[in-house]
Amino acid sequence: MRPQKVLDIEILTSLTKVFRAKGYEGASLKDLSDATGLKKASLYHRFPNGKKEMAEAVLNHIDVWVKAHIFQALNNTENTAEVRLKNALKEVRNLYDKGNETCVLRALSMQSSLELFGSHIESAMTEWITVFTKFGTDINLTPEIAKAKAIQTLIEIQGSLIVCKGLNNIALFENTLKHIENNYLKH
Template identity: 70%
Template sequence: MRPQKVLDEDILLGLTKVFRSKGYEGASLKELADATGLKKASLYHRFPNGKQEMAEAVFNHIDVWVKENVFHALLNKDLSPEVRLKQGLSHISTLYEGGKETCIFRALSMQASLELFGEQIESGMNEWILTFTKIGIALGISPKDSTQKALQTLIDIQGSLIVARGLNDIAIFENTLHNIENSYLKN
């Protein structure tokens, strides 16, 4: 068997870039193929169910990355809660390239794609809230307040990504992460 010329990781990175910038509906097969370095036929060979399977692969790839990096950092009981929070927020900055990248939740929650990916998006957001609730509790915040703070954290991250992109000022995103850190640590 011939070795693959384009690695799976490179394919997923290319697909991610297109879905983040164009959304599900806006991503054309030509753009997806071009971003991966594959011809359309090769792309369909790897993803026989087409664009939906490609988007699912991207969503799953990002989900795994978030669990291995952001959530692992936030839940790592070998470190103090303060260090865990700082590491988790640092990984969030990496995930969104300091505010330059769109969130996959947003990119896949438009129009028809919400019907396709709604359960995954809801589950992913609930996992973010649960994980931030746990770090809040570890920092001595009451469970009820931790859940509220976790929801606000998700809103702040998502909102700051949109505003930073709309105003072409990534400092907005980084300032938001700094404010989130301060809001957890001042309690």
């Protein structure tokens, strides 16, 4: 008996794990093959343009997830501002597994891979800022302050993920999420 067809979503999940952990250069086809359970040639059947296409699929996969979870929670005007933010940060916590997982945008933003995925990374970050800026103005911040806070939020998330890894201390990530929450809701 032959193995059953591996589901697209399971492939993407596995590919994501590898690119997050090793970056673009560090992720070899063997790594990607081992992680997905598909032989190299099978990966080329699914992704005719090879490693680059796999990384693009991963970026899109994360994009969709972020929109469906983080951005949607933050935009859900049926809730109070406080609930919207808390729900969004809860999804951020999930995305990065409480600080254990790195950000794909970061993993793919070394100079060499930035040449390949730079525009995707830029627009992904821009959208984070847009969505958080919108939230800021919703709670009556001035557009300037709202945008500054949005950028600061991105910076703190990215920075704390790095420092987390470096110090091997995920408590830092939780503190940063609290810090972000206070930065928006504390008066």
